[in-house]
Amino acid sequence: MVLSDLTVSLLLAVLPTCAIAFGLYSTYRQWVDSSTRDIHYPPGPPAGSFLGKASIFPTSRPWLTYVEWGKKYGDILHLNIYGQHIIVLNAVEDAVELLERRSGLYSDRPKDPMITLMGWDFNVELMPYGQQWRAHRKLFQHCFRSKSSIAYRTLQSAKINDLLYALLTRPGDFRSHCKETASAIMMATLYDNDLKPDTTDYFTKVFDEGVKRAGNDDIAGVTFLKLFPILRYLPTWSPGARFKRSASGVKQLADRMRDIPIDYVGKGLLNGTVGPSLVSDLLENCYVQKEFDMVKHLATSSCVGGIDTVASSLTSFFLAMALFPAVQKKAQEKIDMSMGMERLPTFNDRTALPYLEAIYRELMRWAPVFPLITAHVSTEDDIYKGFYIPKGSNVVANVWSMTRNEEKYPEPEAFNPDRFLDAEGNLNDDDTVLTFGFGRRICPGRHMATATLWLAMVSVLATFDIRKKTDENGKEIPIDRDYADALRSRPGPFECSITPRRGNSAKLIREVIHTISPESTIGSDTR
């Protein structure tokens, strides 16, 4: 037997022993902590035997299980999975107190050696709380804070006009149009305001491949590696190192996502062939490699975080309108009353349309893109409401539970924008969109995402009717409200009929397409 084989065999023999020792140690810590301090972890489901601990962890739609456990154990839950403490927060007040008011303690992210192996350490969302994250976050604030996001409105309007045109000519593909719109806005803002449709499609493909491969369960679920980071030094060829071979495949795709679009901008700047963009502005002010890398990370993280999320919400909007026609009708009346019927809406109409704002809030409540927010990790021991939250806990806000709070939102599965309005029809103060997260890690792209979604919704409602499809007997075909069982939620397949609302809808759309947007990036029809 060669020495390296021996090493591998030894490792494989030693690991189960280590796992048992680790489990015993964590149980011992738990006992020491609670007995000496006279404080306890928050309640939670019984862990069972040591080897059974992982089996309590819900693998399918965990947010629903946490709601059920919440009814039995309370709003703050504790799970201990092989020594990893997980705190689930089912109530908004607790998330605000811990993740916002005590954000100095709760802003780290889980450490996962796979992130570096997979080449995903560019992603600001996964960066540990520290200097590097702070520098990136500052750049994000600079580019995407509320005021800066106004600069992207012309592009957003043009791409949303393209969406209207695509719905007019190929309504059956509305789902792809949602994704294409989200993609076109993000890519053109970042890489080239005049980005050609073919290049947008190519970049989107590069991102889709990278994200899909990284989300592969085979790779993401390598819990053993989290417990024993030393395993990352296993040679790639050795037995038990399949995760390393997979990770290297993921890394190649991650490198393509990071490098291909930015190389396009870099070359375009040298040759004078690229239009203005956020990245080209930032690159003009880069003097050292570190600054250049930050721009790359910003752009790649924005595409990873800001395309499928926006596309998911936009698709949910079509679902909500098909399922709740009375809401749709009321919104259309409000639009007609406020701006007439002879033009398309613009961002300037926003303040005059509180009912549309309420639809936006209700959409984000009814179909939160993140039912569970990306885990925040605590960097110090803490006591909250008499419970002990140890340093290194993964703290997860259960937005699903918060948005289904029946005291605040009666009949939570009904799509009812009126919950955000007072008796006079003015917006109430319930204006926090929980699915954007909390505290120092709150989504920095939320202003841009909100603007895209608002204008898309109001423009579609002004020009189209969205209905359930009917069968040959004119009977409505029911739609299932089915969502993918994924941490980033999206509606499952459904069909609806999308038809121009009035005689002048098509004319209005064709007019803006020809005057504002000479080259549509959404859909490939000739017009």
Ligand code: HEM
């Ligand atoms: C509907 C659209 C979107 C939703 C629902 C959403 C949601 C979220 C959530 C839940 C987080 C984690 C927050 C936390 O840990 O508390 C997050 C982080 C992030 N989002 Fe978004 N997002 C959206 C759009 C965008 C857009 C358009 C961009 C880019 C312009 C973006 C970029 C990011 C980045 C970079 C982070 C990491 C922040 C950090 O860890 O410091 N997102 N987003």
